[in-house]
Amino acid sequence: MVRFKNRYILCELVFEDDFLVHPTEERNLYYKIKEAIAKAHGDYGVGVLQGGLSVKYLNVYTNIVFIRARRAYHKLVLSALPFIRSIAKYSCFLNTLHVGGSIRSCQKFLQKYGRQQLAILLRKCKTQEEKQEVQKSILNCSLIEKDQVTVEDDIGD
Template sequence: MVRFKNRYFLCEIIFEDPRCRQLIEERTVHTSVKNAIARIHGDFGFACCSIAFSVKYLNAYTGIVLLCCRKDFYRLLGSSLPFITHLENKNQRYPCSFNTLHVGATIRTCQKFLIQYNRDQLLLLLRNCTSEADRQAIQKSVQSSVLAGEPLFESREDSDDSMEMA
């Protein structure tokens, strides 16, 4: 039995109007990404990426999306993401861009990266905070985001399961 290896793209969808995030569905992201691949890489790229392409996770509140494709064709997907300029839902166009945060070999590595990324974003908010009530709320969020037995600050040099290049 042969196991097919996948690559997972952890991306952030950046909208011009943040209120548009709640209107986006997995189906919308799926068709937009597949259309971008077809537009950039033609029928060959579309066929290669359509084999096992899926949207594994979409958080409409934060704009985080997890895309999955086969390892052999992940570069086709990665090179097409910058060309997505809008998402279309119910005959409405929402201008946006995709920011690739991480490419991983497993969902678990993407999850670990996302936890660290969110913690870093909370620490940036904490640094720029002006009122004491907001500061305490953000500190509580930072402390709740720490996994049991994990230090609050860790380096990102431990990329054990990260992307292979060949």
């Protein structure tokens, strides 16, 4: 039995408008990627990626996308992604963050990337109130129980 090796492409959907949640579905994104591959590489590109291309994960809140492609042809997908300019009547583009050999490696990168973005956001805060709001939102997103946070805050004072 032959094992197909894949590459997972971690992308961020960047929309031009300021809506928080866009009603984008995985199949819409899949068809747009397939259309971009057809535009960039013709029937050959569509043919070689027909069985191995899929959108594994799409989070409409964070706009994070995992795309799976066969390892031998993942560069065809990477070269076609800049041709995507809209999805479901929304103007957007795909920002490639990472290419990995497994979903797990992409998840590890995504955690590290998220921590870096929060640190950048914290540094950009101009007032103390903004910093407190960002720190509060970071604590709300963490897995620590609120009771444990108040105990730790009491100990730190």
